[in-house]
Amino acid sequence: MKWEEYELKIRKKCKEDCRTETFTNKYIKYAKTLFDKGLPVISSPSHFSMLVGMSHSYVCSMARVPSKFYRDFEIKKANGKTRRISEPLPDLKFVQHWILQNILEKCPVSIYAKAFIKGRTLKSNAKFHRSQTVVVTMDIKDFFPSISYYGVFSIFSEMGYSEPVSRFLSNLCCYHKSLPQGAPTSPYLSNLYMREFDSEIAEYISDKHIRYTRYADDLTFSGDINPHCLIHDISCYLYKYGFHMNAQKTRVAYQNARQEVTGIVVNSHMQIPKKKRKDIRQEVYYIRKFGLDSHLSHIQEVRSNYLNHLLGQINHALFINPKDIEMQSYYSYIMDIIKERKKMP
Numbered sequence: 001m002k003w004e005e006y007e008l009k010i011r012k013k014c015k016e017d018c019r020t021e022t023f024t025n026k027y028i029k030y031a032k033t034l035f036d037k038g039l040p041v042i043s044s045p046s047h048f049s050m051l052v053g054m055s056h057s058y059v060c061s062m063a064r065v066p067s068k069f070y071r072d073f074e075i076k077k078a079n080g081k082t083r084r085i086s087e088p089l090p091d092l093k094f095v096q097h098w099i100l101q102n103i104l105e106k107c108p109v110s111i112y113a114k115a116f117i118k119g120r121t122l123k124s125n126a127k128f129h130r131s132q133t134v135v136v137t138m139d140i141k142d143f144f145p146s147i148s149y150y151g152v153f154s155i156f157s158e159m160g161y162s163e164p165v166s167r168f169l170s171n172l173c174c175y176h177k178s179l180p181q182g183a184p185t186s187p188y189l190s191n192l193y194m195r196e197f198d199s200e201i202a203e204y205i206s207d208k209h210i211r212y213t214r215y216a217d218d219l220t221f222s223g224d225i226n227p228h229c230l231i232h233d234i235s236c237y238l239y240k241y242g243f244h245m246n247a248q249k250t251r252v253a254y255q256n257a258r259q260e261v262t263g264i265v266v267n268s269h270m271q272i273p274k275k276k277r278k279d280i281r282q283e284v285y286y287i288r289k290f291g292l293d294s295h296l297s298h299i300q301e302v303r304s305n306y307l308n309h310l311l312g313q314i315n316h317a318l319f320i321n322p323k324d325i326e327m328q329s330y331y332s333y334i335m336d337i338i339k340e341r342k343k344m345p
Contacts, residue, residue, distance in 0.1 A: 003035055033160035038106045042161060045168040052098045054091070062092050063171035070175055070182075086180035095172055096185045103169070107159065109191040110198035115216040116187035123320055125215045126264035132211065132222035135259040135266065136230055139249035143217035144179040144186050146243050147193050152179065155192050190216065197241050204233065215262050222259075227252040264320055271321045280313055284330050292337060307338055 007028055014024040031041045042048045045063075049056035062069050069092040074082040088096060109117060114125035129135055140146070149170055156166035173179070179186040198214060205212050210223040210230070221230055231252075235245045253259040258274075259267050271277070286295045296306065303309065311334050317327045 003032065006031070006035060030160070030162065037160065039159060040102050042165050044162075045164060048165065048168060052095055054095070058091075059095065059172075062095060063168055066092070066171070066175050070180065083181065085182040086175050087182040088180075088184075092172070093184060096183055099169060099173065100185050100188055103156075103159070104185060104188045104192065107192060109188075110195045110202075110214075112198040112202060112212055112214050113191045113194065114213050116191060122215065122262050122264065123270070125213050125220070126261040126266050126270060126320075128213055129211060129220055129222040129259070129261050130266040130270060131268055132259070132266075133255055134222065134225040134227060135251075135253045135261065136221045136225055136227050137249075137251045137253075137261060138219040138221075138231065138234060139246040140217035140219070140238060141244045141246040143243070144181045144190060145176075147179045147190055148242070149174045149177040151193050151242070152189055155189060187216070194241075197237065200237060201234070204237070218262055220261050269321065271324065272317045276313070277317070277326075280310070280317065280327070280330060283310055284333060287337070288333075307334060307341075310334060311338070 010028055010031060011024060014027065019027075027043070034041045040051065042051065045060070046056045049059040052059065069089045070086045071089065072084065072086050074084055077083050087093075114120045114122075152173055153166050153170040156169045157163070161169065173183065173185045173189060175183070179189060194214065201212055205221070208223075208225075210221050210225055213220050219234065221234075231245075231250060238245055251260070255267065258265055260273060263273065265271050265273055283295075286298075290298065292307075295301075311331070314327055314331050314334065318324060318331060321327070
């Protein structure tokens with residue numbers, strides 16, 4: 001629909017509702033801002049509820065008492081610690097998906113953001129830093145929880161939404177006044193929040209011949225770098241935006257050492273780390289030597305999807321380096337076993 005047609009509909013509706021000319025012109029200006037950005041025009045919280053197809057009182061309860069619409073649990077991280085996940089219940093998740101698909105994904109993010117964006121992958125993020133003199137990786141501590149309700153509100157407000165609508169949308173996307181780890185809206189909102197940060201970092205590195213990408217909370221810099229100065233300066237930028245650097249996860253790697261970016265080795269050609277290759281090689285070796293059933297019994301493996309899990313690891317290695325002859329042979333071998341077992345009664 002063209003804007004002219006849309007404007008006529010607004011004027012007709014305002015006339016039917018006996019709205020003043022001042023109100024009509026003000027609303028048209030508000031709608032035009034959103035329309036030009038390809039965003040849905042939302043006049044009020046109740047209008048939003050109508051758009052998602054739920055009763056307003058029910059959606060209000062999601063916004064006002066979010067604790068009733070989340071389930072909290074913990075998962076183990078690779079370092080043995082736990083990460084708290086707050087997963088929205090189905091109805092709230094539906095509302096958040098609507099916000100994500102109809103509002104958030106219509107807004108562009110920084111070119112330096114490589115996570116949670118269609119067409120941008122872990123591999124493309126790592127490839128950008130291949131064969132560099134120095135690679136510095138940094139991690140933001142408590143990334144999602146550090147993005148507050150007020151930061152989310154500013155995102156919707158800057159899009160052009162009114163204060164009541166921005167507050168309502170922010171309440172639907174936040175939990176405990178910050179972005180919850182587990183909500184479908186949190187990843188994209190984090191990228192939108194980080195646009196200004198990414199822009200400042202881009203300006204900082206512009207005359208230093210440094211490459212920069214951000215994969216969620218993982219920051220990677222490469223090139224001819226003075227690591228000490230870089231880490232200090234980036235820490236200051238992070239603090240400015242309400243973040244803290246995770247010093248334990250900061251890494252500096254030179255060409256003569258293994259340079260790893262988000263789990264991918266990038267020294268000359270890209271591949272998975274040596275330890276992961278060794279683990280896959282060992283699994284395949286024992287299956288060949290003792291047979292699958294004996295191997296599973298020896299390692300006390302009870303997962304029914306063990307082979308698919310191993311195949312997934314091999315597939316990941318081939319995704320990173322499709323020319324890996326060793327992994328190609330492992331893929332063929334495991335696939336043959338899977339096919340044979342499917343034939344068994």
